[in-house]
Amino acid sequence: MLIGGRWVQGENYFKVRNPYTNSVIARVPEASPDAVKSAVAAARKAFDANRKLPAYRRSEILERASGLIAMDKEDFARTISLESGKTIKASRKEVERAVLTFKIAAEEAKRIAGEIISMDAAPGSERHFGFYIREPVGVVAALTPFNFPLNLVAHKVAPAIAAGNAVVLKPASAAPLSALRLGRTMEEAGLPAGLLNIVTGKGSTVGEALVSGEVDMVTFTGSPEAGRRIKQLAGMAKVTLELGSNSATVIDESANLEMAVPRCITGAFSFSGQVCISIQRLYIHRNIFDKFVSKFIPQVEQLRIGDPLSEDTDIGPMISEDAAQRAQAWIQEAESDGAKVLTGGRRDGRILAPTVLANLKPDMKIMCLEAFAPVVSVIEFGEFEEAIEMVNNSIYGLQAGVYTQNIANAFLAIKKLNVGGVMINEIPTFRAENMPYGGVKESGIGREGVRFAVEEMTNIKMVSFNLL
Numbered sequence: 001m002l003i004g005g006r007w008v009q010g011e012n013y014f015k016v017r018n019p020y021t022n023s024v025i026a027r028v029p030e031a032s033p034d035a036v037k038s039a040v041a042a043a044r045k046a047f048d049a050n051r052k053l054p055a056y057r058r059s060e061i062l063e064r065a066s067g068l069i070a071m072d073k074e075d076f077a078r079t080i081s082l083e084s085g086k087t088i089k090a091s092r093k094e095v096e097r098a099v100l101t102f103k104i105a106a107e108e109a110k111r112i113a114g115e116i117i118s119m120d121a122a123p124g125s126e127r128h129f130g131f132y133i134r135e136p137v138g139v140v141a142a143l144t145p146f147n148f149p150l151n152l153v154a155h156k157v158a159p160a161i162a163a164g165n166a167v168v169l170k171p172a173s174a175a176p177l178s179a180l181r182l183g184r185t186m187e188e189a190g191l192p193a194g195l196l197n198i199v200t201g202k203g204s205t206v207g208e209a210l211v212s213g214e215v216d217m218v219t220f221t222g223s224p225e226a227g228r229r230i231k232q233l234a235g236m237a238k239v240t241l242e243l244g245s246n247s248a249t250v251i252d253e254s255a256n257l258e259m260a261v262p263r264c265i266t267g268a269f270s271f272s273g274q275v276c277i278s279i280q281r282l283y284i285h286r287n288i289f290d291k292f293v294s295k296f297i298p299q300v301e302q303l304r305i306g307d308p309l310s311e312d313t314d315i316g317p318m319i320s321e322d323a324a325q326r327a328q329a330w331i332q333e334a335e336s337d338g339a340k341v342l343t344g345g346r347r348d349g350r351i352l353a354p355t356v357l358a359n360l361k362p363d364m365k366i367m368c369l370e371a372f373a374p375v376v377s378v379i380e381f382g383e384f385e386e387a388i389e390m391v392n393n394s395i396y397g398l399q400a401g402v403y404t405q406n407i408a409n410a411f412l413a414i415k416k417l418n419v420g421g422v423m424i425n426e427i428p429t430f431r432a433e434n435m436p437y438g439g440v441k442e443s444g445i446g447r448e449g450v451r452f453a454v455e456e457m458t459n460i461k462m463v464s465f466n467l468l
Contacts, residue, residue, distance in 0.1 A: 001029050001200055002183040004042030005193025014202045015326035016177060019085035019317040019350055020308055021292040026083075027355060028176055031199040036209040037166075039197040040173070043139045043166035044214065046194025051164070053192065058162055059109040065158075065189040066102035069095065069150075072185070074152060076178060081308045083175040084149055085317040085350070086271050087310050098154040101433045104450045105158035105386060111455060119464065130467040134458040136164035137238060143207050143230075145181065145221050146172035146319055147274045152316065153179045153435070156219050157186075159453035165217075166195045170210050172306045173202040174319055208233055217457060219298035221276070224442045240456050241445030242438055243372040245398035248281035248391040248414065248430040252384060252404035253288055259425065261295045261404040267401070267427030269303060269354045272318050277399045277429045279376055281367065286380045293358075297343050300354050315374060317350035324352045327373030330366045331355060337364060362393060366460060370396070384409045385416075398430035398439035420447075 001008050010029025018025050030038075069076060077091035086094070100361075116345060117130035137380045142156035160167045171179035183198045199206055204226070211218045211230050217238040220230050227241040249267065251260055267279035286294050308316035318324040328347045334357060335341055344355030355375045360367050367377055381387040384406075391400050399421035410424050420439035423430050431437055438447040446456050 001031060001035065002180070002198040003035065003039045003186075003199065003285055004045070008035070010200075014173065016083055016174070018082050019319055024353075026177055028173075028200045031201045031206045032155060033209050034373060036206060036213060037155050038215045039168045039199050040139060040141075040210070040215060042194045043168050043197050046192060047136070047138055047166035050166075050192050050195060053164065054420045055110050055112065057367065058164065059106045061186075061189050061191050062102050062106035062109060062158055065191075066099050066106060068185045068188055069102065069182075070099045073099075074182065078309070079178050079181055079340060080149055080175075083177045083370075084146055085308050087313045087316050087321060088311065089313075090271055091308075094148055094151050097433060098151040099156040099426055101151060102158045102448060104434050105162040108450050108454050109162035110158070110167045111451075112458065114460070116460075127467045129467055130463065132462045134163075134455075135461055137457055137459055138165060140165045140167050141210045141213070141215040141218045142167055142169045143210070143218070143220045143222065144169070144171050146175040147271060147276075149175040149178040149285065150182065152221055153182060155450070155453065157182070159450050160219075160457050161191065161195060161319055162450070163454045163457045165457055166197075168197045168199065168210060170199055170201070172288050173200065194444060196222045204229075211237070219446075219448075219456070222442075227444065238456070240438075240453075241444040241447070242276065242446075242448060243444040244372075245276050245396040245439065245443050246280040246368065246370050246394055247277050247285060247396075247399055247401070248394070249279050249401035250381075250384075250387045250403065250425055251282065251284040251288065251292055252311060252402070252406060254283040254405040254409075255285075255288070255403035256405065256425070257288065257292060257295060261292065263300060263427045264296065264376075265299055265303070267317060267429035269300070269374045270429065272315055272352065273374040273376075274319060274372050275429060277431065278372070279401070279429060280371055281376045281391070282376055283381050283390055284378060285387075286382055289378070289380045291341070296378070297356060300356060301343055303354050305351060305353065315351070315354060318352060318373065319350075321350050323373070324350050325374060327352055327371055330364075330369075330371060331357065331375060334360065334364045334366045337361065339366070343376070362390070368394065384412065388413060392416070395442040396439065397441040398443040399423060399430075399450075401426055401428040401430075414463070419443075426448065
C-alpha cells in the first residue's frame with residue numbers, strides 16, 4: 001500500500017483472481033484500522049505542507065502523469081483485463097480515456113477561479129465590493145469500483161489533485177492492481193509524497209474506517225446501499241455519490257435504426273453489462289418493434305464470447321460467479337412469470353450469454369432493479385409520452401438515451417426525463433470525460449466530470465470589501 005510516500009506491507013493479505021481463469025494473479029494487503037489512520041494522517045500532513053503548490057505545478061504533474069499512462073498503455077490494459085475480465089479491446093479504450101482524464105485535469109488546474117458578485121444588488125451593500133474564490137476541501141477519501149479500475153480512479157484522483165487536495169484512495173478489492181500501478185505512475189510524475197495514498201482491503205471494513213475518519217470529503221462509486229451507509233458514516237464531510245441505474249433507451253418511430261441497433265448492442269453488452277449506464281431497458285415504438293428486434297437479435301448472437309485477452313473477444317466473464325448466478329436467477333424468475341427469452345439466458349461459470357428478454361412486467365427484478373449484467377429487455381410503446389413515463393418509472397435516474405428525428409420529441413424528452421443526462425440519438429452509456437456526470441433519485445448526488453468534480457472538491461470563500 002502507498003502511505004505517506006512509502007510502499008508498506010500489511011499484516012494480512014487477500015487474493016486477487018483473474019475472473020476468466022480463476023487463477024490468483026496477486027496478493028494484496030488487507031489494511032488494518034491503524035493503516036487507514038496513518039494514510040489519512042499522511043494525507044493531512046501532505047495537504048498542509050503543499051498548500052502553496054501553485055496551479056502550474058499541479059498542472060505539470062497531471063500532464064506528466066497523462067503522458068506516462070499513455071507510454072505504458074499496453075501494460076495498463078493487460079492489467080485491467082487480468083483483474084476485471086474486461087476485453088483487451090475495451091481495456092485499451094479505458095486507458096486512452098484515463099490519459100484524457102488526466103490531461104483535462106491538467107488544464108482545469110489552471111482554470112480554477114471565482115466570480116465577482118454584484119453587491120449593489122442588495123440594498124445597504126452599495127459601497128461594498130465582493131467576490132468569491134475556490135479553495136481545496138482538504139483530504140478526499142475516494143472509493144472506486146471494479147468495472148473501470150483505472151479511469152474511474154482517474155476521475156476521482158485527477159480532479160482532486162488539480163484542485164489542490166490530498167487523496168486517500170481505496171480501490172475495489174476485486175480489481176485493485178490498476179490503482180496501485182497508477183500510484184507508481186504518480187510518483188514518477190513528481191507528485192509530492194502523501195498527496196496520494198492507497199489503502200486496500202476486502203469487504204466493507206477498510207472503506208468504513210476511511211469514510212468515518214478525519215476526512216473532508218468522500219467521493220464514492222458503487223451501490224445505493226453502500227452510498228446510504230457512507231452518508232451515515234461521513235458526518236459533516238462533503239459527499240459525492242455515483243450509484244446504480246437501470247438505464248433506458250427510447251427508440252422512436254422516426255429513429256435511424258442503422259445507427260441505433262449497433263449502438264444499443266454496445267450499450268447493453270459492453271463489459272458484460274457491468275457498467276452503471278448500461279442499457280437495461282429498451283422502449284421501442286410498436287410500428288418498428290418487429291423490425292428493430294429482427295435486426296437486433298442476429299447482431300447480438302454474433303458477439304464472440306471467450307478469453308478477454310483475445311483480440312477477437314467481445315464478451316468476457318462477469319466479475320464473479322455469484323454475480324452471474326444472481327443475474328441468471330433474475331432471468332429465470334422473469335421467465336417463470338411470463339417473460340420470453342429471445343436469445344441468451346445460458347451461463348457457463350462466470351460467463352453469462354448476452355440475453356434479450358420480451359413480455360416483461362414493470363415490477364420484475366430484471367426490469368426495476370439494477371442487473372449489472374449482459375441482459376436487456378425490449379418493450380413496446382405507442383405514444384412517445386408513454387415511453388417517457390415508463391423510463392421515469394424507476395427508482396434510478398442516471399442517464400437515458402433517445403433515438404428520434406422528431407425535434408419536438410427530442411425536446412419533450414429533455415424536459416420530462418427525470419435523469420442526470422439525456423443523450424439524444426445516442427445511448428445512455430455514452431460518457432465524455434469533460435461532461436457533467438451524475439444522477440438523481442437512487443442514482444446518487446453530486447457530479448463528476450473533471451471540471452464539475454473540481455467544483456465538488458472545492459469550497460467557496462466569500463470576500464467583501466467595505467469601500468469606506
